[in-house]
Amino acid sequence: MIYRSILLFVAVLCIAACQTEKKEINLPKTDLASAPLIPKPIKTIPTGSAFGLDAGTAIYTTTTDPEFEKVGQFLSDQIKSKIGLALAVNNPSEATLERLIYINQSDSVELESPEAYQLYIKKDSILLNAKTAAGAFRGVQTLRQLIPEKSNDTLTDRPMWVIPSGKIIDAPKFGYRGSMLDVARHFFTVEEVKKYIDALAYYKFNTLHLHLSDDQGWRIEIKSWPKLTEVGGASEVGGGEGGFYTQEQYKDIVAYAADRHITIVPEIDMPGHTNAASLSYPFLHYAGAETPRVRTDMKVGYSSFDAQKDTVYSFLDDVIGEIADMSPGPYFHIGGDESHVTKKSDYILFVEKVEKIVQKHNKRMIGWNEIAQADIDASSIAHFWNEPENAVKAAENGSKIIMSPAKKTYLDMKYDSISEYGLTWAGYIPVDVAYQWDPATYVEGLPTESILGIEAPLWSETISNSTELEYLAFPRVIGYAELGWSPSEHLNWDDYKKRLAAQVPYLEAMQINYYPTKLVDWKKE
Numbered sequence: 001m002i003y004r005s006i007l008l009f010v011a012v013l014c015i016a017a018c019q020t021e022k023k024e025i026n027l028p029k030t031d032l033a034s035a036p037l038i039p040k041p042i043k044t045i046p047t048g049s050a051f052g053l054d055a056g057t058a059i060y061t062t063t064t065d066p067e068f069e070k071v072g073q074f075l076s077d078q079i080k081s082k083i084g085l086a087l088a089v090n091n092p093s094e095a096t097l098e099r100l101i102y103i104n105q106s107d108s109v110e111l112e113s114p115e116a117y118q119l120y121i122k123k124d125s126i127l128l129n130a131k132t133a134a135g136a137f138r139g140v141q142t143l144r145q146l147i148p149e150k151s152n153d154t155l156t157d158r159p160m161w162v163i164p165s166g167k168i169i170d171a172p173k174f175g176y177r178g179s180m181l182d183v184a185r186h187f188f189t190v191e192e193v194k195k196y197i198d199a200l201a202y203y204k205f206n207t208l209h210l211h212l213s214d215d216q217g218w219r220i221e222i223k224s225w226p227k228l229t230e231v232g233g234a235s236e237v238g239g240g241e242g243g244f245y246t247q248e249q250y251k252d253i254v255a256y257a258a259d260r261h262i263t264i265v266p267e268i269d270m271p272g273h274t275n276a277a278s279l280s281y282p283f284l285h286y287a288g289a290e291t292p293r294v295r296t297d298m299k300v301g302y303s304s305f306d307a308q309k310d311t312v313y314s315f316l317d318d319v320i321g322e323i324a325d326m327s328p329g330p331y332f333h334i335g336g337d338e339s340h341v342t343k344k345s346d347y348i349l350f351v352e353k354v355e356k357i358v359q360k361h362n363k364r365m366i367g368w369n370e371i372a373q374a375d376i377d378a379s380s381i382a383h384f385w386n387e388p389e390n391a392v393k394a395a396e397n398g399s400k401i402i403m404s405p406a407k408k409t410y411l412d413m414k415y416d417s418i419s420e421y422g423l424t425w426a427g428y429i430p431v432d433v434a435y436q437w438d439p440a441t442y443v444e445g446l447p448t449e450s451i452l453g454i455e456a457p458l459w460s461e462t463i464s465n466s467t468e469l470e471y472l473a474f475p476r477v478i479g480y481a482e483l484g485w486s487p488s489e490h491l492n493w494d495d496y497k498k499r500l501a502a503q504v505p506y507l508e509a510m511q512i513n514y515y516p517t518k519l520v521d522w523k524k525e
């Protein structure tokens, strides 16, 4: 740590020394407050000048936490892929060093949330302060969004990318900001999931919920029960070949997400939505449910595990245990929705028994709002999608609530009558409707303190690859990023839609297939 501090001191001295020889660059006037940042930060104070990002810039990070160096390297990699500039990270031999980006661990009282950050952009230095590497990572996304695509080649004898100067103070409104991907109705490859994670990270999401099992397919290798994937993994909606993640592939997704400070929430949906599991192991099947067979249709509510059998719980102990061991995050999602053929008493018994198994494996249970019918622990979380009364009941019981109202956040709903993909059972969700609601007040009687955050689920009955996934997710998911992060008083459709229009260069560079709604005046080249 001392060694690094000395290096930094030398680097700063070097910059100071270089200044005396360097001729003054006439950087253009800027306005940090008009930068099209999404999510909009809490506070932005422009100072009108600029930081010239060029080959004379180096990145340094604190050494009090090795995760900070990874964040510095991530920034360097992203700058390289965006504008082709290779910036050294923590390399004191940098001879041409003129400007510095310093990513610093700070315990400032202003940084109350672990994801808070402060960004100070001056002529010759950028200082990014954060309490944790997660906070630094969120601040790095702001910096990425501030770097223009094009350099100004008239300022010096080499290209310079002009970043507006000023100060940004920022922190998230909610600690849980997620999206969900249904990899069960259609299977998505590891590369497709990673591409979605990359875009979520850019907009400061911190959670990806993976819906890993449903009637049409089981998508995660369980070593102690191999038929789940051998039999249950070989089908999907529409009759395609399905697929599944090996445990190595799942761990790869988890690690890729963790490098972007995103937590994976695994979901095994039960006791309903379990046809693929019961087809693999018929002892799981509940007498009141439809006989298991390969299902490629889109019906729901006909399958169930047998809540009365001890062997079902031994099976679930193995399944939950193997998945929990590979999932460093705090949560395990048990689904619990639409168990229409399960007797209510069996459903309640099942949820209460499975909650204990989840807790035994050191995870907090999440379940769709139906789980509030059971006597769940206050540490368990209800995931609101369609029953306000169950969300309120769970909150009264002390549980936290994740907000995914189907009418506002279901990414699989069509935008409008001309949408190519998607369903309509919760209505059309145009881009402005998706943005103009407040998670804190949407359910009457739900106290704000009980809201853990917001999640935008993407069910995959009508989509089967990245192009189709992106068509439904973008641009709506970008708005949910802002609803989850920015203070309510900053949420303004007219202001937001201008910033959204300015996302085109990023979406195009990342080859993201967004829906070009006419509600937004897209900034095309």
Ligand code: ACM
Residues within 6 Å of the ligand: 337, 338, 368, 385
């Ligand atoms: C759900 O949409 N069945 C949670």
